[in-house]
């Protein structure tokens with residue numbers, strides 16, 4: 001008798017699980033057909049994109065951070081199916097601050113000028129992972145794209161999307177503003193992969209034609225470390241579109257600079273298209289160190 005009850009319980013449980021699975025599949029099919037209706041891209045591509053595990057793995061909608069200790073090794077590859085992106089603001093980009101070291105703290109994105117209330121657009125198609133408030137960032141939208149790249153739009157004044165919404169390239173997702181730790185209205189845009197903030201200028205060309213820098217973009221540690229860049233000027237950009245190039249870049253020979261009379265760290269950094277922080281780190285000196293004439297610096 002006991003055995004029969006036990007068996008019945010197991011059967012019931014299995015049935016509930018399969019019913020749940022069925023329901024989940026129906027839900028997925030429903031949102032998939034809705035997604036198809038709203039998109040003009042080829043159906044096959046969409047189907048592939050929809051089943052992409054990047055929308056299930058580490059899918060956290062309650063907070064800005066989705067990855068804790070991501071197991072990621074440099075260099076890594078990000079593959080794009082698009083060659084261009086949509087502008088995140090409805091006008092020509094005016095960059096007011098770049099990715100890099102800024103006033104002794106990291107600045108993990110790029111600041112683009114806008115007025116409070118201006119529309120903010122998703123640069124690529126994707127799914128809204130987070131839409132809410134986050135410390136420092138203020139009102140923030142995080143969109144995960146089909147290749148795993150996430151774009152972060154911060155200091156917003158209002159939301160036009162909610163978590164789990166699918167968005168198209170160029171769709172209005174929010175209104176720009178000045179929320180969070182921000183002085184004056186602007187858009188703070190970040191490009192992240194598994195939580196790692198990459199210099200957005202390495203991924204996207206902000207100067208011409210809204211081009212994505214490469215179909216196969218290889219990211220070395222240099223492009224994901226704020227310390228190597230200055231928020232005040234553009235870093236010398238080298239697009240690495242193959243594993244071989246990424247490895248060669250990692251092992252590139254450093255130049256030796258001999259300090260001349262009247263040289264300053266900022267002058268040397270400017271002349272050699274690098275940052276003060278980078279020179280300091282490579283040469284193990286402080287920003288305040290007095291340079292000696294004839295001193296050798298690795299650039």
Ligand SMILES: [Zn+2]
Pocket residue numbers: 097107109110111187188189
């Ligand atoms: Zn910023």
